Amino acid sequence: MAHLVEVAFKGNRKEFFLWDYPDAPPLNAAVIVDVDRGEDLGFIHALGDLAQKRNGGCAHGCGTSLPDRKALRLATARDRLQSDELKRLNEEARRKAMERVRANGLGMKLSDAEWQWDRKKLTLYFTADKRVDFRNLVRDLASLFRTRIELKQIGVRDEAKRLDGVGRCGRRYCSASWLPELRPVNLGVAKDQRLSLNPSQISGACGRLMCCLRYEHEFYVQSRRRFPKEGRVVATSLGEEKVVAIDIFHERVTLRTVEGEARTLTLAEFTSEVGSGPGPEEVAVHAEEEHPAEAIASDEISPELLYTAEHPIFSSRSAELIPENPAPSDASAADAASRRRRGRRGGRRGRSGTDDSGATGPQ
Template sequence: MSHLIEVAFRGNRKEFFSWDGDAPPPLRAGVIVEADRGEDFGRVHATGELAEVRCAGCAHGCGTAPPPRKALRLATADDERLDRELTAENEQARRMSMERVKANGLVMKLTDAEWQWDRRKLTIYFTADRRVDFRGLVRDLAALFKSRIELKQIGVRDEAKRLGGVGRCGREYCSASWLPDLRPVNLGVAKDQKLSLNPQQISGACGRLMCCLRYEHEFYVQSRRRFPKEGKILLTTRGEEKVIACDIFNERVTLRTVDGDTRVVPLAELKGEMGGAEHS
């Protein structure tokens, strides 16, 4: 019987695999999986119904199609030891690669280096402001490490996801801890939430607008539909009043009369007054 499992690798990279057996492996168990022309080591991140839901909704999922690769077996103690050794070698590989970057005079920042578990491939992640011709660098690195080299350019948000860290809220980055996809965030979502439009105040450690602005946005959009628009003139039992502010959390609306008097009224009461004004 084949089971769908999601496997997590270094740098918060995740992929889906099929597992042949009576039952899926336990969560967090080390597994050896099929990889690009070889094998790789990862840990089980999700199984069963959760894996199926995530596979259908995540950017790295395969939808309703079966995964193209299989998880081969549970990792042994020797496999675990080799993985720990590779963790230390990854940083050494990044530093050695950075020296070759400087020697080639390339303007790029090497974010991370990741050995495939069988050492048949070394993937190097980098950021750059513009396109970089790294063909000469690849040849140098292939001769240096005696392995296949893949250079992968990523954005600054993907860099934060790979490296992890603590945000201004005091918790681990959403992108590194649980957020499945990095969706675009623009100033429009900050406007809808009545936040400061100063990018320094609403940006994360990566320098881009915070991811949390996006997944909170729908709540603000749905909530504001129940409120009158700010600046609109309403006809209430007290006459014409202008909407000054809407407090969606406390269900209150601030109004100002033509004489300049202001008042704060609950939303339910305001709707009753407007209904009464229409019939008076």
């Protein structure tokens, strides 16, 4: 029975293959695999039940089906030596390709170069702010390296995943170590957690919002559903009080009376204070209906984040209230119909001949 294995290549690139031998290969063993028009060398990253699970959940997996390509054999010492030599050739190829990019005047940055193990293909990864026409560059590189050239445009987060590094937490990048999929992160995630919108505090090495901002976001969303919305006026035993702040970790609600006196209650005390009025869950629902979630205005965001956030900046409310094509009133519709009728009659008079007074007569 064939074994399903996950093989890792240069730049944290991973693919699934079938190991068509009775005994499974050891973990982290170097293997030669079958790839498009040749062979490549990689290392066993996962096998067995873990490989089956990752095959169905990772973006590079095959889902419920099995991969078509196979891992051919274990790599020999000579194969490993050839792979080590390619590390030097990869950097040399990237520098030469960058020279050709500057010669062609293209607005792109070559991030990485990867030779296939049999040197039948050279893959170049680049980032660019917009689409780049690199057809002439491909021809130049093909004549320079005498091999098959493949150019792949990637995003800045994928670039950080390929190049790897250490984040501000002191640990390896999540995208390069364990994160199976790079999901988008927007400013609403940071705002829900009451984080600073300063880009130096919530941005990663790639310049985008950190992936780890999503890890606890669901906890904040679920916890706040038990509390009233901040700014909501509720009826308590002391009269009308305004919800000033909430503490989801200690389950506290801070209220302020009309006279300006503030007090802090636990969530259980707040629920009993409200009495027969709407509970905290109902209050939160009503608050969201009467005061919908505010869009993130551009003046609340640091200028740097306007270009690093992976979500569109919403327009102002005044622009949303003005319809693009307002419906015409009954009076205006009647006037327009009358003008159209007069125009048609005038056109017929003009064809039959008219004088200055508008009377018709023989030609």
